[in-house]
Amino acid sequence: MNSTLQPSKLHPTDLLRSATIGIRTRKQRASLSALGIMIGIAAMVAVLGLSQSSQAELIAQLERLGTNLLTVQPDAGLGRGAGTLPETATDMIARIGPIEQTSMLSAVDAFIYRNDLIPTGKTGGISVQAIDQDMLEVLGGSVAYGVWFDDARAAYPNVVLGSVAAKRLGVREISGVLQVWLGGRWFTAIGILNLFELAPDLDRSAFVGQPAAEIYLDHENLPSRVLVRVDPAKVDQVLTVLAVTANPQFPEEVLVNKPSDALEAQEAADDAFTTLLLGLGAVSLLVGGVGIANIMVISVLERRGEIGLRRALGATRRHVASQFLGEALMLGGLGGVGGVLLGIAVTAVYANIKGWAMLVPPLAIVGGIAAALLIAGVAGLYPAVRAARLSPTEALRTT
């Protein structure tokens, strides 16, 4: 007498439709609960996007500036004074094989003022450096206003101002003949430089030609810093011999630096900050997940009648669980997609302000949506199981 029993079925498309019923019925509540996830994902995508964009910018910057610049300075340690390198240091260094270019700076014991009426104590922290003309090229610097030195200009009382030095002196641009008071006599300011990316301390300097320093400031051009451009493949070898070459007698009194390391260190510090922000994003995501769990538990309580009806219409426990789990996943998916879009928008705006090329790692997009779905899935599991376990008669008793 037993006819075969056809199993009750729910097509995936029908499951999808059923899972949207709760969201369609309570749109505001659904969007608010998706918002929690959205903020978390947006934070993570933006943090990853910004860190990637800034890293790309750093790589571009390093490529532009090169990582083969080395500076040689006397170690201004305790009891050693500011010090200078031996007179022969520049020539000796230039003889090292893989060295491509050198430039020598000599710190001048003089101060620069806007005019001769400024009290001598108000130096503005500006140092005066006697330089050779190669400095600008070796440092990868550029002129913002006016001109740089040539042989003739270097031999006369002319001065070129670093970017910060110019601001402190109140010099905004070079127009006409502009005189400044340097070392007790008038010098003509002929140029203002842009910021040096590899030697920020030189932004606070005023530069005079070495011949002029000798003639007008009575300065003996002893090297206080030697800038060196090295064959990029041999930077490490050169690093090991520079100190001995510069000062064979007291190599321990020589300090050798690689300025590009500072930029990389700064990036490493940014990385630590990125990790912190990612952590905050993860916490926000977790809170979003708890929000979804909360909403789904309430939804199950409110929709007991619907659950009872569905069981009466032939839904299995699994069908009921999938419907509620599907609804949670849909909320998570909405939050995830919205979060990724918001994260990309934030990255785009910030990168635009900073003048960077925008870069959002594809992994952050895929991972963001996957994380949202995962969190929502975990959050929806308990309410879904609770809905499935509800006895149909109990559920139908509620109206």
Added chain:
Amino acid sequence: MSETATTPTVLDVIDVCKSYPTEPPVHALRGISFSVTEGELVSVVGPSGSGKSTLLHLMGTLDRPSSGEIILAGHRLSELSDRNLSSLRAHHIGFVFQSFHLLSSLTTLDNVAEGLLYTGRPLHVRRELAEIALRRVGMGHRLDQQSAKLSGGEMQRVATARAFVGNPSIVLADEPTGNLDTKNSDAIVELIEELSAGGATIVVITHNLEIAETFPRVVGLRDGRIEYDRGAVA
């Protein structure tokens, strides 16, 4: 009545008891036995607490008896798993509830189509059958109406259409007129009679004796026992 001897039995309730393990235990049903044959229209009537709703839940496979057996559409319910009971409900049982249980965000058409959701039929087929069912209950003019905007009488018509849409072996109606005024109540009774005349097997649970008496067979329940069974086919 010789032709009724060959009419197949749709529902067989055999010595069914249902107790709830409360303190003290509640014996909601005590040894209920009766059968419903194909095309019959039966009302189960009794006062509050007589065990009507428990009986409906057991017949509708929403709950299991403490003892006894129920055979529905040829299937012994005690032998079926929870999943198979769901399948039986999807294909063989239609429900009409006192509180309608319509999904407010859906149209009347989709509410009726939901009655076939778990049968595995594609959406367009479900909608076609739902439209036929709605026209049959006189709701053909409100197919796209949001169900939340219907009157009580209209809601019960839609719910009735949902119960009949899959042409089930049996329709169980739990106080179908309980939330309706007299006029709408009469209209729903009339609709049930029409559907029965069309060949459907229907059991109506009600506390309203007046309504129960309008149906050809009346099973009276009191304190979990059958008090009388009038008009049963031989």
